[in-house]
Amino acid sequence: MKTAKKLKAQSEGIPCFECEGGTLQSVLLDYQTEHSKLGAITIAAVPMLQCDSCGATVIGEEGNNRIDSFLDKALNVITPVEVQAFLEKYQLTQKRASELTGYGEKNISRWLSGRARPSESVSNFLRILLAEGGAFERLKMKNFSVVPTVHIPPRSVSRTRKKAKKIRRRKELAT
Amino acid sequence: MSSIPRKAPAAIRKQIAEALRDPHRRFLDHNSSSRNHLDRWGLKAEGFFADLADSLASDLLFLKPKNHPNDPQRYQCVLAYPEDDPYPALDIHVTLSPKGQAPRVMVAVHESDTVQTLPRIHVDP
Numbered sequence: 001m002k003t004a005k006k007l008k009a010q011s012e013g014i015p016c017f018e019c020e021g022g023t024l025q026s027v028l029l030d031y032q033t034e035h036s037k038l039g040a041i042t043i044a045a046v047p048m049l050q051c052d053s054c055g056a057t058v059i060g061e062e063g064n065n066r067i068d069s070f071l072d073k074a075l076n077v078i079t080p081v082e083v084q085a086f087l088e089k090y091q092l093t094q095k096r097a098s099e100l101t102g103y104g105e106k107n108i109s110r111w112l113s114g115r116a117r118p119s120e121s122v123s124n125f126l127r128i129l130l131a132e133g134g135a136f137e138r139l140k141m142k143n144f145s146v147v148p149t150v151h152i153p154p155r156s157v158s159r160t161r162k163k164a165k166k167i168r169r170r171k172e173l174a175t
Numbered sequence: 176m177s178s179i180p181r182k183a184p185a186a187i188r189k190q191i192a193e194a195l196r197d198p199h200r201r202f203l204d205h206n207s208s209s210r211n212h213l214d215r216w217g218l219k220a221e222g223f224f225a226d227l228a229d230s231l232a233s234d235l236l237f238l239k240p241k242n243h244p245n246d247p248q249r250y251q252c253v254l255a256y257p258e259d260d261p262y263p264a265l266d267i268h269v270t271l272s273p274k275g276q277a278p279r280v281m282v283a284v285h286e287s288d289t290v291q292t293l294p295r296i297h298v299d300p
Contacts, residue, residue: 014272014279015272017202017204017247017270017272017279017281018247018270020247020272029205031210031213032214033214034211034214034265035214035215036215048205049202056204056206057205057206058202058203058204058205058281059202059203059205059210059220060199060201060202061199061201064203064210064221065221067210067214067220068219068220068221071214074205109299110222110299113222114219114221114222115218115219115221115223115225115226116217116219116222117217117218117219117265118217119217128213142252151225160284164195
């Protein structure tokens with residue numbers, strides 16, 4: 001349920017888009033939205049403008065910025081600055097980044113400019129690549145082998161001899 | 176009534192695009208859940224307004240038929256995002272308010288009112 005709270009009597013002087021007779025006034029309203037990851041969420045006291053005659057409501061710059069900032073933070077999405085840092089760290093063009101990651105070049109451009117919000121999975125992937133040069137190198141080489149590369153030293157000769165001696169003794173006892 | 180949509184004059188498209196580029200002259204219609212659509216598709220308001228302003232370089236903005244003669248004139252277009260984007264085509268309704276010093280715009284976003292019937296403007300073609 002929306003809770004409207006009139007701010008101080010401050011006329012914006014903006015005529016209503018709907019009725020054209022009233023004037024839009026500043027109000028704070030709870031904003032409700034839904035997101036696939038966050039579910040239903042309510043952002044309290046978002047600045048909006050409401051017609052003093054017909055009640056039609058619009059969201060202006062301040063309200064939109066507040067909602068976008070809230071969602072960016074709640075979703076922990078990678079910022080345009082971090083995307084830029086990723087490109088700079090590995091000296092990638094947007095086209096090369098697209099070839100390596102599989103993301104569309106236009107999408108990368110939109111994340112870089114802040115026009116669109118990357119998903120959580122995109123954010124996680126790019127942040128790992130940004131933090132881990134080794135992960136980036138593996139991606140670059142398309143080396144996705146899961147075989148462990150840990151060095152296992154060969155058994156020592158003395159241990160092998162001891163084992164052989166033990167087996168010989170068992171055979172002797174058996175006979 | 177003609178079923179063929181009439182294109183908006185170029186001067187109107189220019190006015191709308193200019194208003195969309197000014198943070199103080201662009202508004203989202205709260206009553207139509209416009210903002211909810213943007214949230215769902217990961218579109219930020221600033222980016223969406225910029226996309227729409229860029230898209231109006233195309234002449235595919237149409238007059239929206241009025242229900243009553245006294246209703247304000249609204250305009251409509253369909254934005255289609257690149258195929259590798261998760262966003263669907265967006266049905267956009269624009270109300271231009273010439274009252275006041277500089278025209279302002281109110282934008283409403285719908286999922287599928289005229290998406291199937293109007294030609295699409297491709298974002299980032």
